[in-house]
Amino acid sequence: MLKGKVHKYGSNVDTDVIIPARYLNTTDPAELASHCMEDIDADFVKTVEPGDIIVAEDNFGCGSSREHAPIAIKASGISCVVANTFARIFYRNSLNTGLPILECPEAVAGIGRGDTVEVDLGTGKITNVTTGASFQAKPFPPFMRELIEVGGLVNYAKAKVGE
């Protein structure tokens, strides 16, 4: 069970604001995390605590293919991102780097900035502890569940190389 306070954003949060290109001369997760979201929310790195949850509207993670974006979010302490929709490369990258993401428009509408939220990744149940409301996220398709269960794409490929 994941639990944390919510950092809320609108639509089209792009990968350039998640981690600006001027910091892409490193691949170090901690260094990337220290600049996470700074162009859209300068307070994010000062206020984020381990377990916190990002909630956003449409097309989260649009723009570049940089895997540095989910890496920076995960390394900043964020335990899960809930959005109406995700841009497709960010969606793949999150699965591949082990950043839990859930699509759930009802939850996005029913959760505000600073609320405390619980997420059960096993069932997809999202609970707004602050208001008591709960929501059901869309389940992952079976193949993606399989990917998550084996610990991501690298482990999947490792098994295939070993065949």
Next chain:
Amino acid sequence: MGQTITQKILAAHCGKEAVEPGELVNARLDMVLGNDITAPIAIAEFAKIGAETVFDKDRVALVPDHSTPNKDIKSAQLVKILRDFARLHNITNFFEIGKMGIEHTLLPDEGLVLPGDAIIGADSHTCTYGALGAFSTGVGSTDLACAMALGETWFKVPEAIKFIYYGKMPKWVSGKDLILYTIGKIGVDGALYSTMEFTGETISELDMAGRFTMCNMAIEAGGKNGIIEPDEKTLAYVNPRAKREFKLYKSDPDAAYKDVIEIDVSKLEPIVSFPHLPENARPISEAAHIKLDQSVIGSCTNGRIEDLRVAAGILKGRKVHPDVRLIVIPATQEIYLQSIKEGLTEIFVEAGGAVSTPTCGPCLGGHMGVLAEGERAVATTNRNFVGRMGHTKSEVYLASPAIAAASAVLGRLGSPEELS
């Protein structure tokens, strides 16, 4: 039910007769690509997989184009990771400084990506090669790592949106204006997870440079891939370049589309996309009040020789406005040389412009033209997000090479029609 060109290419790459939208497939890949930003992470992940070497040393392309020539020590370290990996695994298609170019212009020009191919690249603008009639899409570094090891990857077969362009394009309207207008019409997530199939008489008339520009920006509408059926123009481009067999696919007349959007281009004006999203498309006649500090002509979107010819045609005999810095970046070394041979470089320099060696540089605010607080640039690039070209309080206006060149002279956004 018929199949779209995208379905046919994916089916052929997973050994099936047909595939349906929503179906998950494991597809064989003809080319996998990484650059100096994405490949270092992929190379680290590749080491964890335990593969002895890459699946095919001729089908991996590594292009150090984003922060090159190395802009700082950290970037130099990243490029060295690519170079060392390429040497270790005898990667044929590693492109060193002096021979390189912006990946999405370089690969088609080198004949490394061909019609009918299935291609992934750890760069979002990998969708560019759809202009050849290939399935091509961007992925992240971990996907690249696994593809380098296995030569295959998984895809969800996308639904498709068909765009039909008709009518004759007015003077100064280009492929860039068509795609900016289209993104303005459907929004930056208007084609989320979907194929954008560009069709119609206007596309048949459009040259390959314009087609590459359109497919390049499919990602800016959230598209999984952009694609154009190959025709005689495609073959004229591909035949002298191809070093291996390729196959031409076309959509069936009864293929299924989730939406069909018709666009009459005959009344279009050149388009400018205002900050901070590519969907903020406006006709140039509504943009004349925007004063500029910089004009950038280049990038994987518009750094081809055709783009430079348009810009040079406008700049010839004219001077860049005293308040504006003009930066011209030919996309590859071949284009750079061609620009010199045709006298285009001389025109840019005489006009007061700076001409750079190939690099993605300013497009992503990396180097070679980063903006200060409050500055505004018109750019032939592909994104105008907050902070994209520099300071978070700078602004990028996306436009065609014709508009970027004319605006550089005017000192504000404007059309070549306004130049005396």
